Amino acid sequence: MLRLADLPNIIGLKDGLGQMERLLRQRQALGDRLCFMNGMPTAELSAPAFAGLGIRSYSSSVYNFVPALASEFYRALCNQDVATMARLIERFYRPFVELRDTTRGYTVSLLKVGLEMVGRPVGPVRPPLVAPLEEHRAALRQILARVGALSAIE
Known part of the structure; x- marks a missing residue:
């Protein structure tokens, strides 16, 4: 993930797994180098948990x-x-x-x-x-x- 963040054409990550501990570690390691997005199915159900990690954007079907x-x-x-x-x-x-x-x-x-x-x-x-x-x-x-x-x- 750190190497991906160094690529100029990679600006973000859409997460569809919802593994909160992993996301927290990634956010801590990357800081603001990538934009994170909640890509879970019907993301609204997990949106409050993602927001707790500072990830407010999501893809809403x-x-x-x-x-x-x-x-x-x-x-x-x-x-x-x-x-x-x-x-x-x-x-x-x-x-x-x-x-x-x-x-x-x-x-x-x-x-x-x-x-x-x-x-x-x-x-x-x-x-x-x-x-x-x-x-x-x-x-x-x-x-x-x-x-x-x-x-x-x-």
Whole structure:
């Protein structure tokens, strides 16, 4: 990692493992030589822990299909508004992640279906990924309806 940080075209690291002790050691060793980003699936769930290490930026797949909710979460994170983060996690992120975790590959599949449900279709997933079952599509629709994400298109 130290050698990578010396390369002029390497400016950051997107972490998708979430190994906090390792990240802490890397940040301590590198200081501000690299920008670190939380790249965990549905990064909002791990964002408070990453923020504790000084890593506030993250890649939000949810922003693609529920941008207002994702922006509200990010503002709450930056303002250390624990109550708002907890509310959003309970109303949207936890149920979304529980649904995502039912089937391998749903990290991408549910994102595509979510985009379709909010009027921004991007096409089906490619094999080996599978399209969500109808019951899972219905569950996602309920989750999106609960946070008002479908009202603009229905």
